[in-house]
Amino acid sequence: MDDAAERTGYRRSAGSPRGQARRLELLASVTDDLAANGLVDFSLRRAAKAAGTTHKVLLYHFASAEDLLAQAVFALRERRIANALAAMADGGGQHTLAGRVGVAWRTLRDEEPGLRRVLDQAVGLTMYDPERYAELGRGSTLQYLELLVSFCPQRWSADRKREVAQLVLATLRGFVVHRLTSDDPGGAEAGFAALARALEREEAVGD
Structure with missing residues (x-):
């Protein structure tokens, strides 16, 4: 699958009930990490590690x-x-x-x-x-x-x-x-x- 098709697929799935549930799951993990470790060195890579995913996946679910x-x-x-x-x-x-x-x-x-x-x-x-x-x-x-x-x-x-x-x-x-x-x-x-x-x-x- 090329990058454009992959991005389109992710964005379509992000709006589905399953995608919304996944988004909330990611957000909960990042929120718990912030509560435990603060946000002085917050980054997408740190957030991705806390959520058990990649920073690219986070950017499919969140604008930035x-x-x-x-x-x-x-x-x-x-x-x-x-x-x-x-x-x-x-x-x-x-x-x-x-x-x-x-x-x-x-x-x-x-x-x-x-x-x-x-x-x-x-x-x-x-x-x-x-x-x-x-x-x-x-x-x-x-x-x-x-x-x-x-x-x-x-x-x-x-x-x-x-x-x-x-x-x-x-x-x-x-x-x-x-x-x-x-x-x-x-x-x-x-x-x-x-x-x-x-x-x-x-x-x-x-x-």
Whole structure:
């Protein structure tokens, strides 16, 4: 079979149910490798080794190395969000904005080091090379904002929910950076206590 026919065959099969299943299987293997080893030296060849295939096969299923990386990081952020929601359920549920954000913060603060490391590295890549890795940053904001908007009181307008969600997201990101760069471990906790009080006051305000 010549190269053109091989490429056509792969691309046709990639859209089939079997091809989609194979794509998800590859993505899961690459995602697990990132969680275990970080993404500092991420490459298609490393990803292919983790998935037990070749880099050419990965490129039949994913548009590029950046596409594969973005989708694997998306899956890891979904894992982080699922952990927060599970913690909320285990705690009997939280019925205030401050309470829900508190659970999310504690989950983020105490999560497994490998997950935290790779997601911190993804943010670093976005800042280091925004042209190449802009999608990592945009994807992060969209995923987390959706969760934080869902924490807001139902009676609030869509604009108000988004404004408060933006505030919470930016503040929590700042706390994460503070924990990584400061020798004051209590600083982020003190800051979060102030954020929680502000959210309680915001929720007490009428529409």
